Amino acid sequence: MTTLTDTVKAPPKPRGGIAQSISDSLVLTQRNLIRMSRIPEMVIFGLIQPVMFVLLFSFVFGGSMSVGGNTDPVVYRNFLMAGIFAQTVTFATAGAGAGIADDMHKGLVDRFRSLPMARGAVLTGRTLADLVQTALTLVVLAAVGLMVGWRIHNGFPKALAAFGLLLLLGYAFSWIGALIGLSVRTPEAATSGGLIWLFPVTFVSNAFVDPSQMADWIRPIAEWNPFSATVQACRELFGNPGVVQSDAWPMQHPVWASILWSVLIVAVFRTLSVRKYRSASV
Numbered sequence: 001m002t003t004l005t006d007t008v009k010a011p012p013k014p015r016g017g018i019a020q021s022i023s024d025s026l027v028l029t030q031r032n033l034i035r036m037s038r039i040p041e042m043v044i045f046g047l048i049q050p051v052m053f054v055l056l057f058s059f060v061f062g063g064s065m066s067v068g069g070n071t072d073p074v075v076y077r078n079f080l081m082a083g084i085f086a087q088t089v090t091f092a093t094a095g096a097g098a099g100i101a102d103d104m105h106k107g108l109v110d111r112f113r114s115l116p117m118a119r120g121a122v123l124t125g126r127t128l129a130d131l132v133q134t135a136l137t138l139v140v141l142a143a144v145g146l147m148v149g150w151r152i153h154n155g156f157p158k159a160l161a162a163f164g165l166l167l168l169l170g171y172a173f174s175w176i177g178a179l180i181g182l183s184v185r186t187p188e189a190a191t192s193g194g195l196i197w198l199f200p201v202t203f204v205s206n207a208f209v210d211p212s213q214m215a216d217w218i219r220p221i222a223e224w225n226p227f228s229a230t231v232q233a234c235r236e237l238f239g240n241p242g243v244v245q246s247d248a249w250p251m252q253h254p255v256w257a258s259i260l261w262s263v264l265i266v267a268v269f270r271t272l273s274v275r276k277y278r279s280a281s282v
Contacts, residue, residue, distance in 0.1 A: 093176055183276065
């Protein structure tokens with residue numbers, strides 16, 4: 001005779017914490033990538049904006065900008081591209097925040113909470129999916145840069161290292177976007193909140209202007225900006241003009257400074273985001 005205990009199987013034992021977190025994060029990354037592929041206009045618009053920045057800065061401002069006293073537009077385009085690359089990966093922060101806020105707004109977070117999954121996997125899955133989209137954007141942007149005259153002068157391996165630093169910076173900033181997305185009530189507010197702080201971060205830097213041309217009080221801010229460290233590192237690795245000569249440690253050791261800044265940002269804001277996620281979804 002079959003009994004209830006014979007027909008009802010015991011639930012599987014949960015996996016280890018790290019293994020489960022990685023597995024759940026990858027599943028949710030796949031979910032977000034599938035979602036992005038079903039909304040192609042979101043990807044297309046994300047590609048159009050940085051391309052427009054390259055064309056506008058190259059052909060509208062390029063002829064009036066000086067790099068080390070050189071006013072050749074081609075020199076400025078080579079100077080410009082590292083800044084545009086860095087700006088592109090950081091502006092993806094707004095999309096990360098809006099996506100998480102949208103999931104919160106629609107109640108998807110409550111559904112995820114009912115599943116036996118790692119708490120931080122929802123956020124990690126979103127940030128990793130945004131990282132994949134950012135990598136695609138960088139590929140397109142690099143092609144556009146080559147068409148307007150940008151060139152790599154220090155070899156392919158160093159160029160790959162530069163793109164790795166850019167993706168690391170973008171991933172770090174996406175955790176700031178995640179915290180913003182968890183802290184607001186609507187996706188629209190997350191988009192606005194994700195862009196407001198990015199403008200001073202990207203423009204008070206060495207991305208578009210040599211900090212030596214800035215006011216004395218603002219130059220140290222630009223030189224210690226995490227964004228500036230990555231831009232400086234990329235220019236060194238690409239072999240592009242405009243590498244700033246400065247006594248500031250991040251400008252003298254930009255590769256290490258870029259890595260340290262990005263790791264620190266991930267450590268701080270991932271911790272804050274996961275804590276906020278737990279309290280917001282209770």
